[in-house]
Structure formats: structure tokens, C-alpha cells
Amino acid sequence: MRSSGLIARLRVRTLLLLVSWLFGFRLLAQSPEWKEFFAMPDLISTMADAGDYLWMGRFSVYKFHKPTGTLQRYTKLPAELRNSGLSCMTVGSQGDLWVGGSNSIGKFDGTSWAAYTLPTQYSAMITCIHSGTRVNEVWVGTFLLGVWHFNNGTWTHYNRQNSGLPDDEVRDILLDGQGRVWVATRSGVALYDGSNWTVFTSQNANLPSNYCRDLDLDNQGRLWVLTYDGLARYDGSSWVSYVFSRIPSFPAGFFPSRMESAPNGRIWLAGEGSAFLVSFDGNSFQVFNRQNTGVPLSATTCLLVDAQGRLWMTGEDRQNPPPGQYYKGLIRYDGTTWTIFRDTYNGLPFDYYIYHIASDSSNRIWMSLSYGYGPYGVDPYYSLVLFDRSNWRIYTPRNSGLPNASISGFVIDRQGRLWIATDGAGLVRFDGTNWTSIRASASTFPNDTLTAIHLDAQNRLWVGSIRGLSQYDGSRWTHYNVLNSGLPDNHVWAIASDAQGRLWVGTERGVACLNGTNWTTYTSSNSPLPQNEVWLICSDRQGGVWMATDGGLVRTNGTNWQVYNTLNSPLPDNGVSAMAVDAAGNLWMGFYMHGVARFDGSSWTFYNESNSGLPYNYVSAIAVDLTNHKWIATEGLAVFREGGVSISSLPRSEGPLKKFQVSPNPAHEQVMVHFHTEAPVSASICIIDLKGRVQVAQNLGELPAGEHWIPLSLPNLSNGYYILQATTPHQIQSFPLIIARP
Numbered sequence: 001m002r003s004s005g006l007i008a009r010l011r012v013r014t015l016l017l018l019v020s021w022l023f024g025f026r027l028l029a030q031s032p033e034w035k036e037f038f039a040m041p042d043l044i045s046t047m048a049d050a051g052d053y054l055w056m057g058r059f060s061v062y063k064f065h066k067p068t069g070t071l072q073r074y075t076k077l078p079a080e081l082r083n084s085g086l087s088c089m090t091v092g093s094q095g096d097l098w099v100g101g102s103n104s105i106g107k108f109d110g111t112s113w114a115a116y117t118l119p120t121q122y123s124a125m126i127t128c129i130h131s132g133t134r135v136n137e138v139w140v141g142t143f144l145l146g147v148w149h150f151n152n153g154t155w156t157h158y159n160r161q162n163s164g165l166p167d168d169e170v171r172d173i174l175l176d177g178q179g180r181v182w183v184a185t186r187s188g189v190a191l192y193d194g195s196n197w198t199v200f201t202s203q204n205a206n207l208p209s210n211y212c213r214d215l216d217l218d219n220q221g222r223l224w225v226l227t228y229d230g231l232a233r234y235d236g237s238s239w240v241s242y243v244f245s246r247i248p249s250f251p252a253g254f255f256p257s258r259m260e261s262a263p264n265g266r267i268w269l270a271g272e273g274s275a276f277l278v279s280f281d282g283n284s285f286q287v288f289n290r291q292n293t294g295v296p297l298s299a300t301t302c303l304l305v306d307a308q309g310r311l312w313m314t315g316e317d318r319q320n321p322p323p324g325q326y327y328k329g330l331i332r333y334d335g336t337t338w339t340i341f342r343d344t345y346n347g348l349p350f351d352y353y354i355y356h357i358a359s360d361s362s363n364r365i366w367m368s369l370s371y372g373y374g375p376y377g378v379d380p381y382y383s384l385v386l387f388d389r390s391n392w393r394i395y396t397p398r399n400s401g402l403p404n405a406s407i408s409g410f411v412i413d414r415q416g417r418l419w420i421a422t423d424g425a426g427l428v429r430f431d432g433t434n435w436t437s438i439r440a441s442a443s444t445f446p447n448d449t450l451t452a453i454h455l456d457a458q459n460r461l462w463v464g465s466i467r468g469l470s471q472y473d474g475s476r477w478t479h480y481n482v483l484n485s486g487l488p489d490n491h492v493w494a495i496a497s498d499a500q501g502r503l504w505v506g507t508e509r510g511v512a513c514l515n516g517t518n519w520t521t522y523t524s525s526n527s528p529l530p531q532n533e534v535w536l537i538c539s540d541r542q543g544g545v546w547m548a549t550d551g552g553l554v555r556t557n558g559t560n561w562q563v564y565n566t567l568n569s570p571l572p573d574n575g576v577s578a579m580a581v582d583a584a585g586n587l588w589m590g591f592y593m594h595g596v597a598r599f600d601g602s603s604w605t606f607y608n609e610s611n612s613g614l615p616y617n618y619v620s621a622i623a624v625d626l627t628n629h630k631w632i633a634t635e636g637l638a639v640f641r642e643g644g645v646s647i648s649s650l651p652r653s654e655g656p657l658k659k660f661q662v663s664p665n666p667a668h669e670q671v672m673v674h675f676h677t678e679a680p681v682s683a684s685i686c687i688i689d690l691k692g693r694v695q696v697a698q699n700l701g702e703l704p705a706g707e708h709w710i711p712l713s714l715p716n717l718s719n720g721y722y723i724l725q726a727t728t729p730h731q732i733q734s735f736p737l738i739i740a741r742p
Contacts, residue, residue, distance in 0.1 A: 034613025038636035141170030164197025272299030401435020464492025486519025506534030590619025
């Protein structure tokens with residue numbers, strides 16, 4: 001009875017683990033089918049304060065919770081605003097967010113967006129936006145088209161020709177406590193009381209300069225004006241001028257462009273040059289620069305002071321910044337401490353240029369990122385990112401053995417080692433601790449410009465380059481080119497193995513299939529291949545391969561060919577940017593402008609930013625993990641699973657079995673179980689189905705200390721999900737297993 005009770009408890013535990021992993025406890029609580037990961041934004045063009053929250057944005061809008069540091073991203077902006085980017089924002093009288101871009105403004109109520117286009121035939125660069133006193137009312141300033149008043153759907157235009165506005169180049173708009181509108185222009189400050197316009201210039205108001213850049217009200221309700229040559233203060237009856245060149249404490253070489261008034265009455269100036277920030281108490285200036293703060297800023301591009309007197313800003317580092325560090329993202333100064341939130345954010349380092357994704361045997365997610373080139377000759381920033389489903393670890397050329405070269409792809413072998421192909425720095429191997437660089441030579445591969453990488457079912461490594469194909473069997477390298485093989489061209493773009501063990505190689509001039517020692521070459525001349533350039537190859541569960549070309553998508557098993565394009569299928573584009581096959585055998589594909597598609601062999605399903613949780617239609621990579629989550633690289637990272645997403649880590653029991661791994665996974669004929677024991681131990685392994693029934697069992701007996709590789713056959717098991725379980729007297733180690741036979 002005691003033995004049967006133990007078995008029953010083990011079955012219950014196994015079933016609970018299986019339900020937890022595969023369905024994310026969706027029997028207990030339904031999870032959303034989409035989840036999004038994104039970076040703390042580095043490039044911010046505008047900010048607005050909303051109490052405990054800070055709004056900021058550029059091409060997306062972010063809502064930052066000040067007390068906790070949590071961040072929300074809103075990507076589904078109207079096309080008019082997303083395409084141009086945001087230049088300004090303000091919080092309306094009802095708490096709605098209003099934003100301005102090029103020719104259009106938008107309103108976000110926390111759920112949905114509404115866009116309103118300026119009624120003009122000319123291009124209107126919106127420079128500022130300020131909420132009015134009524135619902136759905138804002139004032140909008142433009143670069144060369146004056147001021148526009150939007151009141152509940154009705155536009156009114158004010159310019160030099162039809163009003164007292166002194167200049168159509170508007171830099172800022174402000175509403176005072178009486179509801180009057182103040183406008184900063186290149187030719188002075190204008191006041192509009194709803195009927196009349198009054199203009200203040202250096203001739204009649206003691207302004208240091210007529211070129212006015214920014215406006216704000218201090219804690220006494222006085223108006224402050226930032227001009228090109230100094231500050232001016234207006235108390236409603238008289239003006240006081242503060243000319244920069246006449247105040248000794250003003251830093252030479254500092255060029256302010258933004259101004260904010262703090263609750264304590266200090267005036268803060270943001271700009272560039274010899275300082276990135278300056279404060280003014282009415283008598284003297286205090287300077288904040290790289291030398292006396294340690295903050296790596298050369299210029300502050302946005303500045304906001306909240307009700308607590310804390311400064312929120314963003315800026316640029318133009319003095320030889322580290323790769324990828326030109327834009328600094330969100331920074332806070334509380335009067336004592338500086339906080340750069342991008343440096344403390346646990347997440348993606350950047351939202352864009354995720355080129356490759358893979359899931360390892362522990363269901364962790366690896367991805368490669370490239371920041372690209374920035375202004376002022378900033379070097380590209382390459383990184384490898386590991387997400388263990390709780391925390392993010394970022395490997396860069398500065399903190400690891402990763403070379404500063406673009407990553408062409410990577411694979412994970414049975415030992416859990418990462419093999420990384422680079423564009424210019426050869427091959428890199430990472431075992432979790434040590435980095436090993438393998439460069440081109442007579443005994444390895446012929447060129448360091450690697451273009452593709454693949455690991456076959458025999459754990460052999462294949463790398464493609466601009467000079468052919470190379471194979472590494474663990475001890476020696478073998479090289480293939482157009483002279484000694486069936487390769488149609490030496491420039492290799494893609495490599496994959498099918499379920500029959502054949503190797504498929506995509507090149508500039510067709511695709512080659514290696515079956516044992518026999519080569520077969522397919523081109524557009526001798527096969528239905530629509531174009532010779534084959535960019536991607538992906539194998540399916542039925543023994544075929546899918547190939548992406550600029551002429552459409554192709555599936556073949558070497559005998560039968562099917563071509564899918566925009567003319568004979570629902571494909572939105574002939575160019576496919578990413579491919580992966582899920583546990584059910586569905587093909588997932590991404591597009592550069594059209595989101596994601598799923599094809600089950602007969603029907604198509606499309607996911608885009610309009611009908612799903614996909615944040616953007618741009619997709620650069622797709623991977624399927626061990627629990628059938630689809631990881632989609634876009635501007636950030638999206639995760640999708642039918643029935644609900646569960647990102648929690650796979651449980652791991654402590655005990656004598658270490659480095660527990662199962663490969664291949666998915667499997668079809670057999671799996672290799674690998675683990676390490678630090679001391680002799682007795683062990684057994686088994687495979688259990690969804691109902692808790694043991695399908696395969698193997699007693700391993702007494703194992704010595706060391707590394708162990710245990711092959712386990714999979715006779716007559718149906719396709720689907722299982723649990724592979726290793727048991728010792730002190731430990732039960734479980735792992736999800738997918739069986740997918742062709």
C-alpha cells in the first residue's frame with residue numbers, strides 16, 4: 001500500500017508539473033495569449049508629467065510609474081503619428097494624453113487613440129502642444145505655420161497675416177492662470193486673451209533677445225521666457241532681464257534650449273556645450289556637467305520638473321560614448337542622486353535589431369542584437385542576450401569574449417555550448433563560462449565572414465561563409481565548395497537538415513541537398529524554385545523543407561514542389577523574413593512589414609498589430625520554445641501561445657544530477673539524455689504521457705561520478721507532449737519532451 005501510494009503521489013506531481021509547464025496553469029486561471037518585452041527607451045523626444053506617472057515617447061508612447069519604476073508601452077499609435085515620430089505631448093484637462101507629430105495631433109484616453117490632422121496643404125512641423133481649459137481643447141504651435149487651436153473637433157488658425165502673432169515660427173505655448181495664451185516665437189512673445197493680441201519684444205519689454213525658445217510659470221505665477229541671449233521675467237506689470245553674458249556665473253560655451261521652473265522657485269536650463277544642465281536662483285547660476293556629476297551627458301534634449309521638484313530628463317553623450325550608449329534614456333535627479341534608468345533596467349538592452357532567437361535545453365531564450373550605427377560616428381553595438389524567464393543577462397564585447405562583429409547566427413549543441421557565427425570574426429564557442437575564438441585557417445574554415453550556422457542530428461556543426469560550406473565533427477573540419485561538391489555557389493545563406501537527415505544548403509545561385517555523400521543541385525532552371533537566391537531554410541515534421549526566396553515561399557521533399565506567392569496564396573509579401581515550425585507542425589513565418597502568419601498545410605492565419613497583441617508588423621526572427629511559445633522579434637520581443645502565455649521558469653530539483661539536458665527536442669526516433677554526477681549514484685529514466693502513464697523506462701543502475709550520455713529510444717510513441725523524468729534516491733528531475741515524427 002505504501003509503495004502504490006508513493007507511485008500515485010509521483011503521478012499526481014508529474015501531472016501538476018506537466019500542466020504547469022505546458023499550459024501555464026490555464027486550467028486555474030486563463031493567461032493572455034500575447035506578452036510583450038521591450039527596452040527602457042533610449043531615444044526620447046518628449047515628456048509630460050501626470051502625477052505618479054511620467055509619459056514619454058518618440059515612435060511609441062511609454063508610461064513610467066515613478067514610485068516603482070514599472071514601464072508600460074503603447075505601440076498602436078495612429079499611422080500619421082508613428083510615421084513621423086512624436087515631437088511634443090501634454091496632459092489634457094480630463095487626464096487624456098495629447099501628442100503632436102508632423103501635420104497631426106493625437107489623443108489617447110488610456111485605451112484608444114484618435115488622430116486629428118491640421119487642415120492645411122502645407123507640411124506642418126509641430127513644435128509644441130498645450131492643453132486648454134476645456135474638454136478636447138489644445139493649442140498647437142508649428143515651425144512655420146503659426147498657431148492652431150483645436151476645440152472639440154474644430155480648428156482655428158492664427159498666423160502673421162490674420163492675427164497679431166509676430167512670427168509663424170512658434171517655439172512654445174503656455175496658458176497662464178487666467179486662461180490666457182502665451183506664445184514664444186522667433187520675433188518675441190505674444191499674449192492672446194481670447195480677443196486681442198499683445199506682443200512683447202526687446203524694444204518694449206526688455207527681452208534679452210527677440211528669439212524666444214521656451215516659456216514657464218514659477219511658483220509665484222510669474223512668466224519666465226528663455227531667449228537666445230538670456231532670461232526674462234514678467235510679473236504682470238514689469239519685465240526683468242537676465243542677460244547671460246552679463247552674469248559671471250553663467251558658464252561660457254553653454255547653449256540652453258529648454259527651461260523648467262521648480263516648486264522652490266529655481267529655474268532650470270537644459271542644453272549642450274560646456275554643461276548639460278544649469279540652475280538659476282535669481283542671482284547666480286549653478287553648473288552641472290560631466291566633470292562635477294559623473295553623468296555621461298553632453299546635451300540634455302528633454303527636461304521636466306515634477307511637483308516634488310525632481311528633474312526628469314534625457315540626453316546624448318557625444319564624447320566618444322561606448323557602443324550603443326549615445327542616447328542615455330531616462331534620467332532622474334532628486335537634488336542629491338542621479339539615476340540613469342537604462343543602466344538599472346532588467347530587460348532588453350534595445351528594442352530593435354533582434355536578428356536571431358533560440359531556446360536551449362533548459363527552455364532559456366537566447367537572442368542576438370545589433371544596435372546599428374548612430375550619429376557622430378558611433379560604433380555599432382553587438383550583444384548576446386540570455387533570458388532565463390526571470391532575469392536578463394547581456395553579453396557584449398566589453399564584458400565577455402564576444403567579438404565586436406555582427407552575429408550571423410548561433411546554435412546550441414548537446415553539451416549546452418553556444419556556437420556563434422560572426423560576420424568578420426569567425427566562430428565563437430561559449431560554454432557558459434569560457435569563450436573560445438576560432439578563426440579561419442587551413443585547418444578550420446576558409447573565411448571569417450560566416451553567413452550561416454547549423455547543428456545536425458549527429459551533433460555535427462555546419463557553417464556557411466562567402467567561400468563555401470564547412471563541417472566540424474568534433475575533431476576535424478571538412479570544407480566544401482563549388483569545386484569539390486554540388487554547391488551551386490560558394491556564397492552560402494542558409495543551412496538546415498530535414499527529418500531524413502539530408503542537409504539543405506541555400507546559396508546565391510540555388511540550393512544543394514547532401515544525402516550521405518551524394519549531392520543534388522536545384523535552381524530555377526531545373527526545378528520550380530522561383531528564384532536562385534535562397535535566404536532561409538526550415539525543416540518541417542513531414543520530411544520536407546521550406547525555403548524563403550524573393551519570389552515566394554517554397555516547400556519540397558526533394559521530389560514534390562509547392563510554391564506559395566502573392567498570386568496563388570494569401571501571402572501578403574513574397575519576401576519572408578523569418579521561419580519556424582511549432583510542436584503541432586505548423587509553419588510560422590514573419591514579414592518585414594506584414595506581421596506573422598501561421599500555415600497548417602491547408603489554411604492560413606495572420607497576426608498583425610491590428611488584430612493581435614503583436615506590437616509591430618516588422619518581424620525579423622521567430623523561435624518556438626519547449627513549451628510551444630512562439631518568440632517573435634519585432635521592435636522588442638513578443639511571445640504568443642494559443643491558450644495562454646506562461647513565462648515562468650521550468651522547475652529544477654536540487655540533487656546529484658547536474659547539467660541535465662535532453663536533445664534533440666523535439667525528437668522523433670531517440671533522445672540523448674545528458675547529465676553530470678559529482679558522486680556515484682543509482683538512477684533511472686522514464687517517459688510519461690499526459691495521463692501520467694509510463695511509456696518508456698530504463699534502469700541505469702549504479703552510475704560512477706562524471707559525465708553521462710544516455711540514449712533513449714522512442715518506440716511507437718505518438719506525436720505530442722511528454723515528460724522525461726530522471727529519478728535518484730534523493731531527486732526527481734523532470735523535463736518537457738516533444739515528440740514530432742515526420
